[in-house]
Amino acid sequence: MTIPPTDGQPRYRALREAMGAAGLDAVALVPGPNFRRIFGRAFHQNERPLVVLVPLEGAPAAVVPALEEASFAGLGFEGEAFLWRDEEGYQAAFDAAAHAIPAPNRLGVEGQHMRVFEQFALHRALPAAACLDAQAAISRIRLLKTPEEVAHLREAIRRSEAALEETLGAVRLGMSEAEIERLLVRNLFDAGVQELSFAPIVAAAGNAAEPHAVARQDYPLAPGDALLFDFGGTWQGYRADITRTFFAAEVSDADRAFYESVRAANAAGRAAARPGQSCGALDDVVLRVLEASPHADGIVHKTGHGLGLDVHEDPYIQRGNETLLEPGMVFTIEPGLYRRGRIGVRIEDDMLVTETGAESLTSFPRALRLVG
Secondary structure (H helix, E strand, C coil): CCCCCCCCCHHHHHHHHHHHHHCCCEEEECCCHHHHHHHCCCCCCCCCCCEEEEECCCCCEEEEEHHHHHHHHCCCCCCEEEEECCCCCCHHHHHHHHHCCCCCCEEEECCCCCCHHHHHHHHHHCCCCEEEECHHHHHHHHCCCCHHHHHHHHHHHHHHHHHHHHHHCCCCCCCEHHHHHHHHHHHHHHCCCCCECCCCEEEEHHHHHCCCCCCCCCCECCCCCEEEEEECEEECCEECCEEEEEEECCCCHHHHHHHHHHHHHHHHHHHHCCCCCEHHHHHHHHHHHHHCCCCHHHCCCCCEEECCCCCCEEEEECCCCCCECCCCCEEEECCEEEECCCEEEECEEEEEECCCCEEECCCCCCCCCEEC
16 A cells, blocks of 8 residues: 655655555544644543544544534644534544545554544444554654654653752651652642653652552651652653652662662663664663562563653563664663562663664663652
């Protein structure tokens, strides 16, 4: 399947290249990071479906809730938008939009973002089309960041790191994880981030051994506890994702060694990242450091993930992924070690692949630090 040599709708060019490579006749987009990358605006995904159908050739069509008419008009949409109201339901708008584009044999959908009821509506409107999960193909439009996107990431990271430093200066023994988390969130918004990248993780002692821990209201920070922060704020939709681990007031020799194993793995990954290297090979570099340590049984996750409009996106830095790194890719290096019920350490940096290697967009110090 080929792309028309002249594309009169430049905003869809990268998407249509990805569609052609995947053998898709059309794709259905819903509000989310791919939608924002193409149209430059975020829409909230709620019970009212908003779906854009983009064919390989020709004008797109959209299913739009009537209450979003004015907002959607601001996108400069090239095709026809079919409005629907709550009292009449959305299926007629899906049917009309389906008839406004060339009938597809293979329709790609965003498997990580499209809801089941939206897919059912598409199937009713396009019963002859094979509906395929094209999340990876569609998301390729976000794989290589533009200089403007990198600038947004830098700003999100800069403001997030400033908030972390401000928070650390106020941490005291006896504070709960929830108190520290509230302080971090306040400092993030004081630093000017526009949103939280995700619900932050602030975890101490044994709770830090849960990679997706929830802050406790009733645990007082005690001397010798590890204190892990995994957090970030956004700028123009682009998300920082930073993890640092500290120790409260003091650290034992055993915990220091545990920490230094993670720091060595993080440093190895940052040094090894370069264009032409596979994601799997980079994960192998990092994991080999942890596997050679006395703490290899504390490994529970891969090295990292892509970062941009989504906090987790391609490329995934994991063994078995043969995707080659290219200049413009942004991803995390975040090795961790965990002793359930006792300690968790993770150090995460946001990396940009350059023409000659890789640059850490995060600069917050990684040396072991005592707080409180």
